[in-house]
Amino acid sequence: MKKQSFQEVTKLTETIITAEVIGELPEYDIDLTGLPNTPENKINQKRKQNGLSTLTATFTQYEVKVLETINGNPVTGNIKLVYNSVFRGIEPDLKKGMKIVTAIAAGKLAHEGKYYFTRYGTYYIVDNDFVLSAVDDEFSIKMNGRLLKEFIEEISTIPLPAPR
Numbered sequence: 409m410k411k412q413s414f415q416e417v418t419k420l421t422e423t424i425i426t427a428e429v430i431g432e433l434p435e436y437d438i439d440l441t442g443l444p445n446t447p448e449n450k451i452n453q454k455r456k457q458n459g460l461s462t463l464t465a466t467f468t469q470y471e472v473k474v475l476e477t478i479n480g481n482p483v484t485g486n487i488k489l490v491y492n493s494v495f496r497g498i499e500p501d502l503k504k505g506m507k508i509v510t511a512i513a514a515g516k517l518a519h520e521g522k523y524y525f526t527r528y529g530t531y532y533i534v535d536n537d538f539v540l541s542a543v544d545d546e547f548s549i550k551m552n553g554r555l556l557k558e559f560i561e562e563i564s565t566i567p568l569p570a571p572r
Contacts, residue, residue, distance in 0.1 A: 417529035
């Protein structure tokens, strides 16, 4: 898996927000059977025929309160941020009360109503006025320790893709 820069992550997201963590929610599983007539569905049908369990994936989720949409599609209220639990311990472990700036993408199908996020697109808001990246890269070297206001000015003009 390749390390991504903040700018690369934003090419795959629709919105950049600031948010406050309400808390962690229970993990959830999705069945990876796939849509009908897809290779994934055919593999899972064979697994079932042979008495094997279907393939699943587990996701970690957090409830956050959106404080501001900085860039992209407007998002308001409380939302769920998710990532594949395989990356637990690598992706951000968010705690109640933390404030973050993060690039998000709306989930589809089994993830409808949830938003994906990643460490590569996440900055922690520290001391209410400064930002600190969840990763160490060229962009974070330039941005870490900057005032939140300056960081928001910098990322508010990043071109984001149209909703999918």
